Amino acid sequence: MKRLMLGNEAVAAGAYEAGVRLASAYPGTPSTEITESIVKYQEIYVEWSPNEKVALEVAIGASIAGARAICSMKHVGLNVAADPLFTVSYTGVNGGLVIMVADDPGMHSSQNEQDSRMYALASKIPMLEPSNSQECKDYVKSAFEISERFDCPVIVRLTTRIAHSQSIVETADRGNHELKPYVKDAGKYVMMPAMARKRHVEVEKRMAALKDFAHETSLNTIQWGTTDVGVITSGISYQYAQEAFGDVSYLKLGMVHPLPYKMIEDFASKVGTLYVIEELESLFEDQIKKLGIKVIGKDKLPVIGEYSASLLKEKLLGIEQNKTYEIDNESPGRPPVMCPGCPHRGTFHVLKKLKLMVTGDIGCYTLAALPPADAMDTCVCMGASVGMAHGMQKVRGEEFGKKTVAVLGDSTFIHSGITGLIDVVYNKGCSTIIILDNSITGMTGHQNNPTTGLTIRNEPTKQVNLELLAKAVGVDRVRIADPFELKEFEKIVREEVEADEPSVIIAQRPCALLKGVKYEGPLRINEDCRMCRSCLRIGCPAIVDKGDKIEINNALCVGCKLCTQMCSFNAIVKAGDKNE
């Protein structure tokens, strides 16, 4: 059947058709929909793991136990999973093991734009890169075959434009892959020095064999057109190149590591000007230049950001941009904002008011770094807020520590904040950590996590009790507070930052977008308003300053009533209330 599918959905279909038995992941844009799409296949065991490292370990276990397994993450997630990654390269697999990684050139929703292809090189693991949704499905199936044939994990790399573009996919039935027998083999699966030394030899043999395979496989293809120009490319860049260059000759690399050197040499000898087109790092170009081949690439193209057909036309062919209408269209930006009713709004209003130094983290609440909240000083990676607050306190002293809080979400805390908290306790810090417990993983579009009490399939499960968890690692001061009770919340934050010991505040209020969270509906501002503009300070997108009056946007307001706490004149009432 032919269907329009996201690249991510097509990966899920590929996993299904390849007979995958286990899928594990931690959500992260632009990879999240892979695992969300796998959920609809009842034949596959699927889970959100607490972080990417655990997710990969779960998948490695499944593979060694004889099943085909797939593990998905965004590019920075692969940093977290890098430890098992480098060593599973040595152990190899039993059932096929495929690691999906989604890069984000242009950083649509990420903190950096690292190029995951470097991981394939560094860990000596083959990597495939599809260029549309059909290839997403097909390459995942090929990846499982390569994995089992060469006894190694295989990484399939996507980028945002592949993961989040829909194109036509022809689906098929599920293949039949029985569990392979499990045979105890310490020499292969216990990586102690004596065994690992032997396995490293196998890794090098395998890479040599894969270099030969790179020449046989139909993943790498030459598409002959006119031969005055040749283009070596892969992934989304292949699409941009075809639009920019038209009917020239292409060497399309579906397998981006290891590269087919002889095929490249042969192609280069038959074309005139040779371009290498790859987003981000010059991974192909450096290797091709080492072969003594002259190419045009990063001397004209950026290593920063996304490419496009018009960028290639302009930088490589000198073709100007299309004509546009001459209309003055200077426009104010529309940055993403915390939603109306967002529980984080209360938290950050208080932190800003108390002029605290805030080490932040990854999630919706990172938006607090932007105006109007302006209440975040740092954001580096998942869980970093806790360790960073501790490090700051250690070098600048307790007084500084008392003006500092670490802020992170419930899911982020479980992902890697808990280890930071243990460090604070163990090493006698006095940091205050605020866990924004909104009952869901928000930013990536509402995924369950160990604190929600539900699995990925919405089955009830044990729920991590954050209060007991913090106490169990040695935090004596654990407070639970509602960030929408502004006065009480402020009091608690003041007390906890003053404490000479570690403290944890669990700011509890569910995400306003969750089903089941019902507020009373829109508010309005009545004639008692004195235009003091205090309500604007919470930075709610539903409250609009019209110059001569303040209005509440009926279509946006959910009626969370946080703003009513800002008003000294009781001028904010329920819309439709005749009797105010």
Next chain:
Amino acid sequence: MSDLNIMIVGVGGQGTLMASRLLGNVAMQLGYDVKVSEVHGMSQRGGSVVTYVKMGKKIYSPIIEKGEADIILAFEKLEALRWIDYLKQGGALILNDQQIDPMPVITGKAIYPESIIERFEDGGIRLFKVNGLQIAEECGNTKAVNVVLIGLLAATTSIDRDIWEKAMEQVIPQKVIEVNRKAFDKGYLLS
């Protein structure tokens, strides 16, 4: 048919997704190659959203670039202005006459641009302006704005009306199909 490039622009949460689904379905029925592309993630939080729909004999890049859009379907005025450079010479702008202030305007750091519609008219743009919210309300559901706009869009193309109707049947949930049929009709007749 030559290639058809449609951009859908608006504000996160305005229901642009349904519009792109309908367009994707139409392209599939016509047997065209098609790519639908948007960026998920931060854009869901009330930010500027843009979806690219490209259909034709063979589609390569999923992205529409400056001067390439045959149609821009704009759910909000400022977003129409922001993306107007993407409209092809002679292309059509279908504009929902609605204003949603972005945060810099709300906080007084910026001003919502004035006389946006006049700028389009003076610039010689083929403009189809519609009060989608009002029409959707008349049909019985304010959420049907997207289908009002799709109705109008359908009328500006040469694609057979039956195909749009079939797309609606396949994409829109049964319980709201009647409201949306009405919304489509009203939009269709506006041209």
